[in-house]
Amino acid sequence: MKKIPYKIYLTEEQIPTKWYNLRADMKEKPAPMLNPQTGKPASLNDLYPVFCEELAKQELDDNTAYIDIPEEIREFYKIYRPSPLIRAYNLEKALDTPAKIYYKFEGNNTSGSHKLNSAVAQAYYAKKQGLKGVTTETGAGQWGTALSEACAYYNLDVIVYMVKCSYEQKPFRRAIIETFDGKVYPSPSNTTNAGRKILEKKPNTTGSLGCAISEAVEKAVTTEGYRYVLGSVLNQVLLHQSVIGLESKKAMEMIDEYPDIIIGCAGGGSNLGGLIAPFMKDKLTGAANPRIIAVEPASCPSLTRGKFAYDFCDTGKITPLAKMYTLGSEFLPSANHAGGLRYHGMSPVLSKLYHDGYMEAVSVEQTKVFEAAVLFAKHETILPAPESAHAIRTAIDEAIKLKESGEEKTILFGLTGTGYFDMIAYDSYLNKTMTDYIPTDEDLKKGFDLLPNINM
Amino acid sequence: MKKIPYKIYLTEEQIPTKWYNLRADMKEKPAPMLNPQTGKPASLNDLYPVFCEELAKQELDDNTAYIDIPEEIREFYKIYRPSPLIRAYNLEKALDTPAKIYYKFEGNNTSGSHKLNSAVAQAYYAKKQGLKGVTTETGAGQWGTALSEACAYYNLDVIVYMVKCSYEQKPFRRAIIETFDGKVYPSPSNTTNAGRKILEKKPNTTGSLGCAISEAVEKAVTTEGYRYVLGSVLNQVLLHQSVIGLESKKAMEMIDEYPDIIIGCAGGGSNLGGLIAPFMKDKLTGAANPRIIAVEPASCPSLTRGKFAYDFCDTGKITPLAKMYTLGSEFLPSANHAGGLRYHGMSPVLSKLYHDGYMEAVSVEQTKVFEAAVLFAKHETILPAPESAHAIRTAIDEAIKLKESGEEKTILFGLTGTGYFDMIAYDSYLNKTMTDYIPTDEDLKKGFDLLPNINM
Numbered sequence: 001m002k003k004i005p006y007k008i009y010l011t012e013e014q015i016p017t018k019w020y021n022l023r024a025d026m027k028e029k030p031a032p033m034l035n036p037q038t039g040k041p042a043s044l045n046d047l048y049p050v051f052c053e054e055l056a057k058q059e060l061d062d063n064t065a066y067i068d069i070p071e072e073i074r075e076f077y078k079i080y081r082p083s084p085l086i087r088a089y090n091l092e093k094a095l096d097t098p099a100k101i102y103y104k105f106e107g108n109n110t111s112g113s114h115k116l117n118s119a120v121a122q123a124y125y126a127k128k129q130g131l132k133g134v135t136t137e138t139g140a141g142q143w144g145t146a147l148s149e150a151c152a153y154y155n156l157d158v159i160v161y162m163v164k165c166s167y168e169q170k171p172f173r174r175a176i177i178e179t180f181d182g183k184v185y186p187s188p189s190n191t192t193n194a195g196r197k198i199l200e201k202k203p204n205t206t207g208s209l210g211c212a213i214s215e216a217v218e219k220a221v222t223t224e225g226y227r228y229v230l231g232s233v234l235n236q237v238l239l240h241q242s243v244i245g246l247e248s249k250k251a252m253e254m255i256d257e258y259p260d261i262i263i264g265c266a267g268g269g270s271n272l273g274g275l276i277a278p279f280m281k282d283k284l285t286g287a288a289n290p291r292i293i294a295v296e297p298a299s300c301p302s303l304t305r306g307k308f309a310y311d312f313c314d315t316g317k318i319t320p321l322a323k324m325y326t327l328g329s330e331f332l333p334s335a336n337h338a339g340g341l342r343y344h345g346m347s348p349v350l351s352k353l354y355h356d357g358y359m360e361a362v363s364v365e366q367t368k369v370f371e372a373a374v375l376f377a378k379h380e381t382i383l384p385a386p387e388s389a390h391a392i393r394t395a396i397d398e399a400i401k402l403k404e405s406g407e408e409k410t411i412l413f414g415l416t417g418t419g420y421f422d423m424i425a426y427d428s429y430l431n432k433t434m435t436d437y438i439p440t441d442e443d444l445k446k447g448f449d450l451l452p453n454i455n456m
Numbered sequence: 457m458k459k460i461p462y463k464i465y466l467t468e469e470q471i472p473t474k475w476y477n478l479r480a481d482m483k484e485k486p487a488p489m490l491n492p493q494t495g496k497p498a499s500l501n502d503l504y505p506v507f508c509e510e511l512a513k514q515e516l517d518d519n520t521a522y523i524d525i526p527e528e529i530r531e532f533y534k535i536y537r538p539s540p541l542i543r544a545y546n547l548e549k550a551l552d553t554p555a556k557i558y559y560k561f562e563g564n565n566t567s568g569s570h571k572l573n574s575a576v577a578q579a580y581y582a583k584k585q586g587l588k589g590v591t592t593e594t595g596a597g598q599w600g601t602a603l604s605e606a607c608a609y610y611n612l613d614v615i616v617y618m619v620k621c622s623y624e625q626k627p628f629r630r631a632i633i634e635t636f637d638g639k640v641y642p643s644p645s646n647t648t649n650a651g652r653k654i655l656e657k658k659p660n661t662t663g664s665l666g667c668a669i670s671e672a673v674e675k676a677v678t679t680e681g682y683r684y685v686l687g688s689v690l691n692q693v694l695l696h697q698s699v700i701g702l703e704s705k706k707a708m709e710m711i712d713e714y715p716d717i718i719i720g721c722a723g724g725g726s727n728l729g730g731l732i733a734p735f736m737k738d739k740l741t742g743a744a745n746p747r748i749i750a751v752e753p754a755s756c757p758s759l760t761r762g763k764f765a766y767d768f769c770d771t772g773k774i775t776p777l778a779k780m781y782t783l784g785s786e787f788l789p790s791a792n793h794a795g796g797l798r799y800h801g802m803s804p805v806l807s808k809l810y811h812d813g814y815m816e817a818v819s820v821e822q823t824k825v826f827e828a829a830v831l832f833a834k835h836e837t838i839l840p841a842p843e844s845a846h847a848i849r850t851a852i853d854e855a856i857k858l859k860e861s862g863e864e865k866t867i868l869f870g871l872t873g874t875g876y877f878d879m880i881a882y883d884s885y886l887n888k889t890m891t892d893y894i895p896t897d898e899d900l901k902k903g904f905d906l907l908p909n910i911n912m
Contacts, residue, residue, distance in 0.1 A: 005468045006534045012461045078462045079546070079837050090535070090609075108564045110839045110874070152834040153546075172879035176839060179830055179882050374635055378608040381535050383566045383632060418566070420876040423628035426635050 006089060008251040010082040016250075017069055020242040021058075022277050022349060023235065024065035025284045028356060030235075030348040031323035033059075034310065039454070042320045050217060050319075051236075052227050054125040058236040067239065069121075076120045076153060077243070080109040085251040086415075090379040097399040098408040102257070103391075103415040104248045104275065105382065110176075111146035113385060113417030114271050115231050118240035119143070122229040123150035123158075132225030133157030137187065137212030139166055140340035140387070141173030142417060143231030148182030159226075161187040161195075161215045164207035165335075173421050187212035194218050194316040208332050209343050214316025232268025233313065233322075233347050241274025248412060249278045259290050259412035261398055265390035266294040266303065266361070267340050269347030275414040276359070283358055292359040293398075294350065295390040297369070298438045300333040302326060302346045303354055303361035305444060310454040311345060321452065324351040328447025334437040338366060338425035339386030344447070364393045365436040370429035372396050373419065385417040386425055462545060464707040466538040472706075473525055476698040477514075478733050478805060479691065480521035481740045484812060486691075486804040487779035489515075490766065495910065498776045506673060506775075507692075508683050510581040514692040523695065525577075526584075532576045532609060533699070536565040541707040542871075546835040553855040554864040558713070559847075559871040560704045560731065561838065566632075567602035569841060569873030570727050571687050574696035575599070578685040579606035579614075588681030589613030593643065593668030595622055596796035596843070597629030598873060599687030604638030615682075617643035617651075617671045620663035621791075629877050643668035650674050650772040664788050665799050670772025688724025689769065689778075689803050697730025704868060705734045715746050715868035717854055721846035722750040722759065722817070723796050725803030731870040732815070739814055748815035749854075750806065751846040753825070754894045756789040758782060758802045759810055759817035761900060766910040767801055777908065780807040784903025790893040794822060794881035795842030800903070820849045821892040826885035828852050829875065841873040842881055 023029060032041035047056035058067065069077075088101040106114035126134050133156055138144030144160040151158040160182050167174060167186035174184050187207045188195035194214035198205060205211075213230070220228035231237060252258060262279055264272035272294050282288035294303055306325040313319040315329055324345045331344040346354075353359055366386070373389035375396070376382070384392060395413040402409050419426065428434040479485060488497035503512035514523065525533075544557040562570035582590050589612055594600030600616040607614040616638050623630060623642035630640050643663045644651035650670035654661060661667075669686070676684035687693060708714060718735055720728035728750050738744035750759055762781040769775040771785055780801045787800040802810075809815055822842070829845035831852070832838070840848060851869040858865050875882065884890040 007468070009465055012463070076837075110833065110837055112876075149837055153837065171883075172876070175879040175883040175886070176876075178886055179833060179839065181834075377566065377635060378637075381532075381566055381605055381609060383635065420568075420628070420632075423631040427627075427631040430631070430634055 004087055004255050007084040007086050008255060009084050010247055010251055012078040014250060015074060015077050015081055016243055016246040017074070018066040019069055019239045020246060020277050020281065021061065021065055021067055021239050022273070022280055023062040025281050026352070028352065029062045030352040033320040033322050034454070036317060036321055046320070049221050050228050052125045052129050052131065055122060055236050058239055059234060070124065073121055073124050080116065082247050083108060085248055088380055091376060094375065094379045095396060095399050095403065097403040098406060099399040099402040100408070100410045101395060101399060102410070102412045104244055105415045106244060107415065107418040111142055111149050112420065113142040113146065114241060114244055114274065115143045115146035116149060117243050117274070118231060118237045118270065119146035119150040121240040123147065123154045123156055126227060126229070127154040127156050131156065131227055133159065134227055134229045135159045135216040135220040136229050136231065137161045137209060137216045139163045139209045139342055141166060141170050141421060142340065144177050144182065145173065147229065148177045148180035151182065152180040158182045159219060160184045161189065161212040163187055163209060163212050169424060170421055187215050189215060192218040208315060210315035210329050213314035214318055217314065217318055232270035233343065233345065235349060237270045238273035238347060238349055241270050242277040244271065244274040244414065245277040245279060248275065257410055258288065260409040261291045261293065261411045263293045263295060263391045263394050263398065263411065263413040265341060265387050265414065265416060266296050266346065266350065267387065268343045269350040271414050271416045273347050273350055280353065280358065293394055294354065294359055294361040295394045296361065296363050297333065297337060297341050297390065298363040298365045298436065299337045300327070300342050301363045302344065304363045307448055307451065308351060308355050309451050311451055313345065321454065322348050324348045325354065327444060328450050330450055331447040336435050336437055339422055341387050341390065362394055364390055367429065367434055367436050369393045370426065370434060382415070383419045384415060385419045386422050388416040391415070460543055460711050463540040463542050464711060465540050466703055466707055468534040470706060471530060471533050471537055472699055472702040473530070474522040475525055475695045476702060476733050476737065477517065477521055477523055477695050478729070478736055479518040481737050482808070484808065485518045486808040489776040489778050490910070492773065492777055502776070505677050506684050508581045508585050508587065511578060511692050514695055515690060526580065529577055529580050536572065538703050539564060541704055544836055547832060550831065550835045551852060551855050551859065553859040554862060555855040555858040556864070556866045557851060557855060558866070558868045560700055560868070561871045562700060563838070563871065563874035567598055567605050568876065569598040569602065570697060570700055570730065571599045571602035572605060573699050573730070574687060574693045574726065575602035575606040577696040579603065579610045579612055582683060582685070583610040583612050587612065587683055589615065590683055590685045591615045591672040591676040592685050592687065593617045593665060593672045595619045595665045595798055597622060597626050597877060598796065600633050600638065601629065603685065604633045604636035607638065608636040614638045615675060616640045617645065617668040619643055619665060619668050625880060626877055643671050645671060648674040650774070664771060666771035666785050669770035670774055673770065673774055688726035689799065689801065691805060693726045694729035694803060694805055697726050698733040700727065700730040700870065701733040701735060704731065713866055714744065716865040717747045717749065717867045719749045719751060719847045719850050719854065719867065719869040721797060721843050721870065721872060722752050722802065722806065723843065724799045725806040727870050727872045729803055729806050736809065736814065749850055750810065750815055750817040751850045752817065752819050753789065753793060753797050753846065754819040754821045754892065755793045756798050757819045758800065760819045763904055763907065764807060764811050765907050767907055769801065777910065778804050780804045781810065783900060784906050786906055787903040792891050792893055795878055797843050797846065818850055820846055823885065823890055823892050825849045826882065826890060838871070839875045840871060841875045842878050844872040847871070
């Protein structure tokens with residue numbers, strides 16, 4: 001038998017021509033977003049002041065299974081896609097496991113992660129609508145980088161609210177966003193009411209994603225020719241990210257493989273939702289039944305320890321309400337948490353699928369995550385992002401279990417990006433100054449107590 | 457006609473099975489290295505205490521045109537190679553040039569550059585010889601990263617002397633080397649006589665490549681089971697890097713292209729020598745006659761303003777003498793010089809070819825280089841390393857000339873790596889605090905006055 005190569009590349013012509021909309025095959029749909037003023041399901045007209053029109057339509061479209069990828073977006077995808085599906089021969093050997101391990105590597109582009117897949121789409125639709133610019137927030141910085149890259153390409157202005165602690169700890173992320181002409185403000189800032197209000201209450205706050213979202217949304221709706229864009233959580237983002245899963249599935253078909261276990265890190269759900277999309281379709285339609293595992297940080301455990309309830313997507317409570325697994329919109333992971341995966345909620349689509357038993361979730365502690373990251377780097381020669389390393393951790397754990405049981409199963413995991421901008425975290429792991437933190441039930445209760453009282 | 461894709465990938469099986477040794481086709485060979493004690497051509501026995509045996513043989517082999525790439529090295533190459541040959545459609549459009557521009561992108565690996573190609577080979581031969589470890593120096597940090605990656609893979613110890621200013625300015629480079637278990641010392645250090653001597657004379661020195669080389673060589677020859685390895689300048693390095701040119705040529709053949717102009721940045725010559733190897737063969741054998749352009753920084757102009765003479769490869773004057781274009785072994789580019797390409801000399805092979813009229817050389821100022829880098833990033837979506845951006849600058853300049861003359865020529869340049877660890881330099885360009893510096897004739901004379909007096 002011919003040896004499967006290390007890297008399986010599709011051709012540029014094999015890049016999907018349609019995104020796959022997972023919601024279309026869900027018998028029970030995710031609960032609708034609610035207008036926070038009326039408490040009624042958000043309509044297109046509610047969304048148009050915030051989102052580009054085409055994106056608002058995608059957001060509310062629960063029924064169209066396949067949506068054409070515009071040729072202009074496919075042209076951009078061709079610059080950095082298809083991303084390789086990689087056989088982790090060296091990791092398998094190091095673990096001495098009978099498991100076959102594959103990973104879809106989304107880090108070979110300057111944004112350093114899968115975030116570019118949706119940034120390209122959102123920037124394109126904004127440009128097509130004749131907008132002047134877009135606003136967004138960024139935490140660890142991948143999304144801000146990806147969006148500024150996409151906006152530079154389509155010649156669109158972009159304002160990025162960067163969570164203050166990240167702005168201060170990652171000046172290079174700011175610099176790369178500025179290289180692509182993005183305007184970056186540390187959040188909370190005094191450029192919005194939401195920011196000023198938080199600064200008044202907590203002048204020394206280091207910011208949060210929820211707060212940066214409030215600022216970015218406010219800026220968008222109060223600035224002529226601007227709209228707001230978001231890199232995760234939303235249905236539209238999962239739609240765009242389905243390109244990851246569609247390519248993965250096609251590449252696996254080419255080598256006669258199908259994953260028994262699919263593993264993705266989960267913060268807001270953009271990567272996981274994209275990676276699993278076509279495999280979840282198989283599961284929903286009964287064509288196949290792979291195990292699907294979401295991996296989240298023990299310090300921000302929305303799926304494993306959150307409540308499935310309506311909640312605000314931002315701290316300022318100006319965004320629509322979403323039904324999701326949430327830790328409460330004021331939840332902040334502890335200061336020692338490195339990297340992304342720090343959002344208080346989870347994609348409503350994924351939340352619903354998890355709630356209905358279509359996937360599993362585990363949480364992992366960060367020192368164990370970095371242990372996996374370093375092992376992976378040494379054997380696979382790629383330095384993973386801390387976020388991605390959550391999936392690596394669980395892939396390794398599953399491969400070790402398969403060694404113990406002697407099963408030759410196939411694992412697919414998402415390697416969302418590279419860790420070049422996370423060396424402070426690597427350093428603290430290597431110096432053994434990195435610590436773990438698991439919130440107590442008491443800590444979590446504070447967040448749950450603030451959930452809006454909506455039963456739907 | 458079918459449109460040429462953005463990225464042309466060879467298959468893993470198409471990775472070359474042999475490196476190409478350019479010296480074999482040179483009618484006039486580069487002058488031999490000289491033993492600094494005897495003044496006689498260095499023999500294998502002179503080199504064995506410093507270099508691994510197989511590498512010493514490659515260093516002195518001026519006659520074998522093709523050298524087998526061991527299967528173990530090809531297996532490593534398959535993890536991150538073949539690297540893509542990319543058609544710069546978007547840059548062409550931005551410049552409105554009739555030129556077809558291609559670039560060979562070597563940045564899609566964790567070391568972030570082409571340096572890994574030789575690091576893998578050198579680490580492999582060291583391991584095969586049963587050594588315990590290797591020593592080296594690193595300036596901008598790519599080489600140190602690449603070598604530590606390769607050594608982690610082959611389970612070999614590595615000690616890296618990192619030029620002190622780089623060690624201090626680039627803590628993340630240090631951290632990534634340490635992630636791969638490399639031991640890093642800022643150079644000059646007090647771990648060697650060479651380092652201590654320099655520290656005594658100049659306690660506040662920020663170090664230099666020449667000094668770091670002296671330390672690494674001393675450490676290797678005084679430590680049981682260690683040898684010294686180097687990431688550029690040497691014949692063996694150009695040999696390993698020929699994989700860049702061989703892949704480029706094969707990929708271009710697949711789309712019926714042949715470059716009229718080949719452009720590479722040149723510091724010690726590792727990338728340029730590798731990129732041009734098979735095309736220079738065509739030139740040497742009369743099969744084709746492309747223009748070949750070396751691009752160097754105006755602040756470190758060894759080819760364009762240096763002397764073609766025997767010189768030391770290090771500040772401590774313990775390495776063999778090499779005949780090369782040099783600015784003198786004590787030359788240091790001015791403090792405002794960003795990134796690599798700061799070595800005082802140039803590969804003896806490339807020096808000889810340049811001297812004999814087989815290639816051109818230009819020097820470019822760094823603000824112009826960063827202007828090109830930012831333009832490239834916005835259109836091609838890859839953030840280039842400052843080193844690589846030297847080639848981009850000249851590729852753009854040539855493409856503009858072709859626009860003026862209306863010629864539809866084909867340009868190939870080497871995009872050696874990514875700039876994620878160079879954001880301080882990008883920042884200074886964006887803030888307009890970056891300056892240019894061109895050494896005066898007076899400055900250069902100081903270096904030339906210290907050249908050893910050898911006529912050969």
